[in-house]
Amino acid sequence: MTTRRDAVHDTLRQSEGFRSAQDVYAEMRLHGAKIGLTTVYRALQALADKGQVDVLRTDDGESVYRACETDTHHHHLVCRRCGRTVEVAGPAVERWAEAVGSEHGFTEITHTVEVFGTCASCSSCPVPAGTG
Amino acid sequence: MTTRRDAVHDTLRQSEGFRSAQDVYAEMRLHGAKIGLTTVYRALQALADKGQVDVLRTDDGESVYRACETDTHHHHLVCRRCGRTVEVAGPAVERWAEAVGSEHGFTEITHTVEVFGTCASCSSCPVPAGTG
DNA sequence: CCGGATTTTGACAACCGTTTTCATTTTGGC
DNA sequence: GCCAAAATGAAAACGGTTGTCAAAATCCGG
Numbered sequence: 456m457t458t459r460r461d462a463v464h465d466t467l468r469q470s471e472g473f474r475s476a477q478d479v480y481a482e483m484r485l486h487g488a489k490i491g492l493t494t495v496y497r498a499l500q501a502l503a504d505k506g507q508v509d510v511l512r513t514d515d516g517e518s519v520y521r522a523c524e525t526d527t528h529h530h531h532l533v534c535r536r537c538g539r540t541v542e543v544a545g546p547a548v549e550r551w552a553e554a555v556g557s558e559h560g561f562t563e564i565t566h567t568v569e570v571f572g573t574c575a576s577c578s579s580c581p582v583p584a585g586t587g
Numbered sequence: 588m589t590t591r592r593d594a595v596h597d598t599l600r601q602s603e604g605f606r607s608a609q610d611v612y613a614e615m616r617l618h619g620a621k622i623g624l625t626t627v628y629r630a631l632q633a634l635a636d637k638g639q640v641d642v643l644r645t646d647d648g649e650s651v652y653r654a655c656e657t658d659t660h661h662h663h664l665v666c667r668r669c670g671r672t673v674e675v676a677g678p679a680v681e682r683w684a685e686a687v688g689s690e691h692g693f694t695e696i697t698h699t700v701e702v703f704g705t706c707a708s709c710s711s712c713p714v715p716a717g718t719g
Numbered sequence: 720c721c722g723g724a725t726t727t728t729g730a731c732a733a734c735c736g737t738t739t740t741c742a743t744t745t746t747g748g749c
Numbered sequence: 750g751c752c753a754a755a756a757t758g759a760a761a762a763c764g765g766t767t768g769t770c771a772a773a774a775t776c777c778g779g
Contacts, residue, residue, distance in 0.1 A: 496738075545687065548700075556664060560710075578692075578694050647765095649766095
C-alpha cells in the first residue's frame with residue numbers, strides 16, 4: 456500500500472522549499488498522521504528513486520527533499536536566508552557540462568548544479584524572513 | 588602548531604583525487620605519523636576555510652578533500668568509476684549562475700557545480716580502474 | 720633557562736542523520 | 750477465514766563528524 460508514501464508526497468507538495476526527512480516526519484505527526492520515521496525515510500527514498508522528488512545534500516550532510524514541479528531536468532536557485540526555491544532550466548549549463556566532459560574524454564556525463572543567493576525580499580530585510 | 592596541518596596538507600598533495608578525512612588519517616598513520624583523527628578533521632577544516640583545499644560531499648554524506656591545484660574559482664569533473672578528477676574553469680557557468688540569479692532578483696550569488704562522467708580509460712575497461 | 724598563560728593535541732564520548740533489524744500489522748489472493 | 754508477501758515502525762546499530770577535557774607542546778616576559 457502506498458498510502459503512507461502518498462501522504463509523504465502530499466506533505467512535500469504542501470511545502471514551499473526543501474524539507475528534511477525528520478522535518479517531514481515531524482510535520483506529519485503534528486497533523487496527526489500515524490507514521491514512523493523509518494517509513495518517512497523509505498518513502499522519500501522511493502519517491503526520489505522514481506524521480507518524483509528532488510534530493511539535495513545540505514552543507515552539513517543532511518538530505519533534503521522537494522516535490523518536483525516540473526518533470527524535466529532542472530536546477531535550483533535557493534535563497535540562503537529564507538530557503539525560497541526557484542526551479543530553473545539551464546540549457547547553457549547542460550551544454551557546458553557536456554562540453555567540458557567530452558573535452559576531457561568523459562562520457563555518460565551528468566552534473567549537479569545548485570545556485571545560492573539572497574532573494575529580493577531577504578536582501579531588503581535585516582533579518583531572515585521566517586527566522587526573526 | 589602547524590606541523591600537523593602541513594603534514595595533512597602534504598598528504599593531500601600526494602594524492603591524486605579526493606580523499607576522505609578518515610582516509611587521510613589512515614594513510615598518515617601508515618606512514619608512521621603520530622596524529623589523531625580529531626586533528627586531521629580540524630586541519631582539513633582549517634585548510635578548507637583558507638581555501639587551500641577543495642571540499643566535496645559524496646552522495647553518502649562523506650566529506651572529501653583535495654589540495655587545490657589552482658587558486659582561482661573552479662569546478663570538478665569527476666570520473667564516477669575511478670575517481671579521477673579534472674579541475675575545470677567554467678566562465679560560461681559563472682555567467683549563467685549570475686544571470687539566473689539576478690533574473691529572479693537574487694543577489695550575492697554563489698554556486699556549486701559538479702560534473703560526473705566516465706573517463707576514457709574507464710569507458711574502454713569493463714571493470715573500474717583501481718577497483719578490479 | 721624558568722614559570723605561567725595560551726594553544727594544540729588526541730583519546731574518547733557524544734551527536735545526529737540515516738539505515739538495518741526484526742517482530743508485528745496490513746494487504747491481497749483464494 | 751487463512752496464508753504468503755509486503756509494509757510498517759520502534760529500537761538498535763552504524764558511521765562520519767564534532768565536542769570534551771586533560772595532557773603536552775609552544776610562546777613569551779623575565
